[in-house]
Structure formats: structure tokens, C-alpha cells
Amino acid sequence: xxxxxxxxxxxxxxxxxxxxxxxxxxxxxxxxxxxxxxxxxxxxxxxxxxxxxxxxxxxxxxxxxxxxxxxxxxxxxxxxxxxxxxxxxxxxxxxxxxxxxxxxxxxxxxxxxxxxxxxxxxxxxxxxxxxxxxxxxxxxxxxxxxxxxxxxxxxxxxxxxxxxxxxxxxxxxxxxxxxxxxxx
Numbered sequence: 001x002x003x004x005x006x007x008x009x010x011x012x013x014x015x016x017x018x019x020x021x022x023x024x025x026x027x028x029x030x031x032x033x034x035x036x037x038x039x040x041x042x043x044x045x046x047x048x049x050x051x052x053x054x055x056x057x058x059x060x061x062x063x064x065x066x067x068x069x070x071x072x073x074x075x076x077x078x079x080x081x082x083x084x085x086x087x088x089x090x091x092x093x094x095x096x097x098x099x100x101x102x103x104x105x106x107x108x109x110x111x112x113x114x115x116x117x118x119x120x121x122x123x124x125x126x127x128x129x130x131x132x133x134x135x136x137x138x139x140x141x142x143x144x145x146x147x148x149x150x151x152x153x154x155x156x157x158x159x160x161x162x163x164x165x166x167x168x169x170x171x172x173x174x175x176x177x178x179x180x181x182x183x184x
Contacts, residue, residue: 027134031126035059048137050129065121 028047034040036056043049058064072080095105 029130029133031129043133043137048130048133050126050133052126052129065117 030041030047030049031052032041032049033052033054035054035058040051040053041049061067095103095109
């Protein structure tokens with residue numbers, strides 16, 4: 001059912017929104033499903049790797065959200081025809097072949113079904129995993145920045161001490177061999 005909804009979402013521009021949001025962040029996100037004790041690929045500075053771990057016995061099975069489906073592709077033709085022949089809701093916004101404007105409700109039914117699948121799905125929620133990976137990555141930024149700042153300040157202190165020592169050193173005739181720094 002959701003495969004039939006994709007053209008409608010693309011026409012409305014709604015399917016491209018998450019991809020644009022990821023591009024704006026400037027990070028690449030690699031979503032991987034690993035099974036059993038398989039190792040998860042390591043994240044790099046340019047890419048966040050989000051791993052969803054599933055049980056080993058799920059490796060070669062049909063995905064759970066496809067095993068039991070109410071989609072029209074899995075429904076017998078006899079049931080489809082029987083549904084169309086039943087008396088019931090018809091007319092505008094009814095998604096039935098009876099009455100004027102009956103087809104207008106089909107789009108709304110598909111959208112409602114897609115949202116219901118999304119809310120009730122047991123599939124991996126990559127959005128939450130991506131957010132957790134970003135939070136983990138950003139958790140060390142303050143400590144890294146503080147360490148870098150301390151290192152820069154130490155270098156500046158050493159530089160200023162060296163300049164001060166050069167200013168206080170005797171110049172020209174004032175210098176004796178004892179006052180001169182050793183050659184490097």
C-alpha cells in the first residue's frame with residue numbers, strides 16, 4: 001500500500017523533505033541492519049553509522065512488516081469483488097466505484113493507511129537512532145574544545161615568555177659571554 005503512496009508524496013514534495021534535512025546538516029548517515037553478533041561498521045568524522053541489531057534467526061526471513069499484510073496485493077480477487085459489491089458508503093470521498101466522485105476518497109484512505117502503518121510498525125526507527133548517534137558525537141565537543149583552548153593558551157604563554165626573555169636580554173656591548181644563551 002505504501003508503494004502506491006510514493007508517487008503521491010513525490011508529487012506533493014513531501015518525500016524529499018527528510019533527505020533535504022540531512023543534506024543541510026552536512027553529515028552522511030549510513031543506516032545498517034546487523035544480525036546476531038555481526039560487527040557494526042565504525043563511524044568516521046564524515047559519516048555517522050547507525051546500526052540496528054536484530055536477532056540472528058531474523059537474518060534470512062521475510063521482514064516482519066511484510067509477513068502479515070492487509071495490502072491489496074495479498075488479498076484474493078474474490079474478496080476484492082465482494083468488497084466492491086457490498087452496500088455501504090458511496091459518493092464523494094468514499095473510495096468506491098459507486099456514485100459521482102467516489103474515487104476522491106481513495107487518496108485519503110491511502111494516506112491514512114500509510115500513517116497508521118508508520119505509527120504501528122515494528123520496523124526499525126532510524127530517525128531515533130540517528131538522533132542518538134548525533135547526540136553521542138556532540139557530547140564530546142565541549143571537552144574537545146576546552147582541551148584545544150588550553151593547548152592554544154599554553155602555546156601563547158610560552159611565546160609571550162620567550163618574547164619577554166628576549167626583551168630583557170642585554171643588547172650589544174652590554175652582553176657578556178656568560179649572558180649569552182647557548183648555541184642551538
